[in-house]
Amino acid sequence: MSAWGEHVTAALLGTRRRPVPPLEEIPDGPADPAARLLDQAALLTVRRRAGWRPVGAEPTAPAPAETAPLVPDAAAERLRRILAGEHARVLPEWLEAAARSGRRVPPHLLPDLLHKGRADRALRPSIARAAGRRGVWLAMQHVDWAYLVVTGGGAEVEDPGVWSTGTRAEREAHLRWSRAADPAAARATLSSTWPREPAPERARFLTAFERGLSLADEEFLETALDDRGLEVRRIAADLLARLPGTAYARRMTERARACLRAExxxxxxxxxxxxxxxxxxxxxxxxxxxxxxxxxxxxxxxxxxxxxxxxxxxxxxxxxxxxxxxxxxxxxxxxxxxxxxxxxxxxxxxxxxxxxxxxxxxxxxxxxxxxxxxxxxxxxxxxxxxxxLPGAEREDQAAEAVRRIEDPTGRLTVLDRVPGPWSGALADVTITTLADTAAGRFPADLCRLAGERLAPATASRLDELARRHPGHRPLTELADVLRFRHDMLEELR
Known part of the structure; x- marks a missing residue:
């Protein structure tokens, strides 16, 4: 029996029934037999692992060559600070700015970035655009980061075999890619397995029809109205309601005309x-x-x-x-x-x-x-x-709505639906709203949202407002994050 086998037997039977096997490397161990057995087992474990050689393992393929350049050193350092928690909410903007500039994340920051995407699904598309080829390669080596392979597309998602052998996430990604590339082919793919899919999966897959939705989908969606899954029926009805010229639209029109007439x-x-x-x-x-x-x-x-x-x-x-x-x-x-x-x-x-x-x-x-x-x-x-509404018109209409709405929660609901950067009338009304609350507490939620959405060019106006009201932490943080975003975007130009 090997030395390791003898130690295992002694551990199973107990040191009272089986003496601790001698080990030359530890001639004078602890007096307590159980402690000596554990010490010797630890030494044997290290020796076994140090001498282990992989059998039949194939070396990992190297990462593919990158075509996009790295972001500048200053931008990389700022990304490190963001990933460490400094103004973490601006991470999506940093990633989008990097992708727009045609640059990628430095390799040494990819593990921390991919870990962020594991916890926050909303970040994944932005990560996919900025991580480069090495990011996808790294994701393929780690199961917790495999989402990037799905989100980023590529040969893995485009392969028709994924529909038969892939995970749920890979199949969904394949269907969404297929809807964008060839809606009819995607419809045929889903139809081929539709009766065998569980109701939750049918509902998730049907949402992919938002891409490339057309009258060609009518027959399939009409069939889905009779599905046994409630959520499937709801999604099918919502999709049909977006299509004019269908039998669904004609049924609704007939009902609506009976409900509303003109004198x-x-x-x-x-x-x-x-x-x-x-x-x-x-x-x-x-x-x-x-x-x-x-x-x-x-x-x-x-x-x-x-x-x-x-x-x-x-x-x-x-x-x-x-x-x-x-x-x-x-x-x-x-x-x-x-x-x-x-x-x-x-x-x-x-x-x-x-x-x-x-x-x-x-x-x-x-x-x-x-x-x-x-x-x-x-x-x-x-x-x-x-x-x-189109972007510029949306901002003007949102500014007018904020002026009319007195409830702070209602204002925040409207502002939250308008992507940044805010400038012009919407920036003016937001800053005015903040200034009008100077006598009381500055609303933390509004300050946080304004910090993410206001155009960085408004930083000087917020600096002045913060100086007039020292001690108001949300306002001070708002001014700080605007300066941070201003410098961040300058580094990524």
Whole structure:
């Protein structure tokens, strides 16, 4: 028996029943037999490991050659500080700026960066753009970093065999890549295994159809409306609601026309709208994604009306009334025989239209609804409408909304939906809002968001505000992060 085997036997039987085997390397060990056995086992372990040689192992392929240059030394040092926790929230901006400049992360910082992406999924696309080829190579050596292989695409994701043999994440990445490259092929791929997929997987895979969505997907999505999975049916209905010209759109249009009609005036044109929510809920409505119970604190009938309008093509109303969106939105809304405008009915109709505009990405309707101030109190819907507008116009509209909204939480909800860097009117109203609170506490959430979104060129204005109000920590930190971002972006030019 080997020396190691003898020590194992002694440990199993106990030193009272089996004496500790002698070991030349430790002639004078501890007096206690158990302690001496452990000391000798430790020595044997080190000796065994030091002498171990891999059998049949193949050497790891070297990292591929890089084509992109490294970021400058100053930028690399700043990234090290960010990864160590200094202004960590600006990491996505650093990564995007590096990718825009065509540069990559230094190799010695890749492990810490990939570890960040393991915990924060939102960072992964930015990491994939800035990590370079070595980042993907490194991710292939470590299971916890394998997300980068999926996020970054490449041969691993494009390989059709992934659909049969890959992990769930790899299959989903392959389907999303395929939808971007060839939507019809992706649809055929999913169709080939659809009946065998678990309901949660069917739902996740179906979200990939947001890419390249077209009328060619209608038949597949109509079938999914009858799926046994509730979430699958919901996603299919939401996707169909974005497609005009489908049977789904025609069903919704028929329901919507029964719910909303126009009364003509003396001149023959529409004078007001009359809203009449559905009297009952049926199986067809349920199949098309209209739940029986309203998700909001309104009556079910009002909830059905909002949901129907939200899923109806907006062209229905411009064609039916012969008016542009801004004129349709301006029409008063009543109910039944009541001649006076009904504020509740107006709110239900306009909220339905607003959600349709957000879903259908219709900037003309979003613009008309925002101009009419038709979503008072529904800040989330207002923020959804802002998402539809082009960048510069979005900032101006967001600035106007912040001026109107008195609730700090509502202001933050709107601002959170506007990507940076903020300049012009939106920067002005944000800084003014901060200055107006100088007599009290500076809202930490607003300061934190402003630090991430305000254009770094506004740093001097915030420095001055911070000097006028020393001791206000959130404001001081805001000024500091703006200076930090300014220097950061200069290093990556």
């Amino acid at each position: 003509t005036g003396p001149a023959g044109g529409p004078e007001r709208l009359v809203a009449a929510p559905p009297e009952r809920h049926d199986e067809g409505m349920l199949r098309d994604g209209i739940p029986y119970h309203a998700a909001e604190r309104v009556g079910n009938h009002a909830g059905w009306l909002r949901e129907i309008l939200a899923r109806t093509p907006l062209s229905t109303w411009t064609e039916r009334f012969g008016l542009p969106p801004e004129h349709v939105v301006a029409l008063p809304v009543g109910t039944g025989a009541r001649l006076a405008p009904d504020e509740h009915a107006r709110r239900d109709v306009h909220l339905g239209w607003a959600r349709a505009a957000a879903r259908q990405r219709d900037a003309a309707w979003a613009r008309a609804l925002l101009a009419g101030d038709v979503v008072p109190g529904d800040v989330r819907t207002l923020a959804d409408l802002l998402d539809v």
